[in-house]
Amino acid sequence: MRLPRSRRWVESTVVCGNCGAADAIGIRLRLGEDTEVDFHSCHRCEHRWWDAEGEVIDLTTVLDLVRRR
Ligand SMILES: [Zn+2]
Numbered sequence: 001m002r003l004p005r006s007r008r009w010v011e012s013t014v015v016c017g018n019c020g021a022a023d024a025i026g027i028r029l030r031l032g033e034d035t036e037v038d039f040h041s042c043h044r045c046e047h048r049w050w051d052a053e054g055e056v057i058d059l060t061t062v063l064d065l066v067r068r069r
Contacts, residue, residue, distance in 0.1 A: 018047035
């Protein structure tokens with residue numbers, strides 16, 4: 001089956017820090033005026049993580065950023 005080409009949220013693929021799979025996805029989310037975080041999800045090991053400006057942050061930090069809006 002051929003899926004229509006769509007621009008979804010998937011922006012890029014990154015290497016999973018947990019299992020090393022090279023096809024973990026990265027999704028950029030904008031949380032405020034000038035705050036952007038990337039959500040990453042690996043479909044091989046289901047490892048999920050966030051980072052902001054290249055630094056891994058935990059979910060608590062993400063929620064803080066959301067709340068700060
Ligand atoms: Zn993984």
